[in-house]
Amino acid sequence: MTALTLARCLQLTEITVPEVVDVRETVTLSCTYDMGTHKLNSVKWYKDEREFFRYSPMMPKSLMFFDVDGVTVLQNSTVQFCNQFMCSIQLHNLNIRSSGSYRCEISGDAPEFKLTHGVGNMTVAVQVTIKIYTVRSQMNAFIATGVDYG
Structure with a gap:
């Protein structure tokens, strides 16, 4: 009888990119992933095909940030957290150029260097709040008394 070992594949299990933000x-x-039998080489975040963040746990400088128009990673954030299972980062100072396609790419280590990725689209807008005021009580007072209380 032969023992059969099923190799678990590298897979991205979830990507979270808000669709519309103020x-x-x-x-x-954030993205979560299952490395299977692979060791994590890197997690990279891209906006419109341009890399702006890299987590490489086996490198002396494990976190790297790259300039991309419209993208500002909040460095030293308590929410920023990457490990063998997930990677979460925060963006701030948003502007209209922050809108676009965001991709999380997971890379396994040697000898295969398997890749997987997920994509989410984000639109940045200015959300306007309109306050509607009513003048009904002042109008009723004027009609009843003929005196303007406004």
């Missing part, structure tokens, strides 16, 4: 907000992007 320009004044700080947003969290």
Whole structure:
């Protein structure tokens, strides 16, 4: 009888990118993954195909940030957390150029260097709150007494 070992594949299990956000907000992007039998080489975040963040746990400098127009990673955030199972980062100072396609790419280590990724689209807008005031009570007082209380 032969023992059969099933190799578990590298897979992205979830990506979270908010669809519509207010320009004044700080947003969290996250992805979770199952490394299977692979060791994590890196997690990279891209906006519109341009890399802006890299987590490489086996490198001396495990976190790297790259300049991309419209993307500002909140560094030293308590929410920013990456490990063998998930990676979560925050973006702040949003503007209209922050809108776009965000991709989380997971890379396994040697010898295979397997890759997987997930994509989410985010639109940055200015959400306006309109306050509607009623003047009914002042109007009723004027009609009843003929005196303007406004």
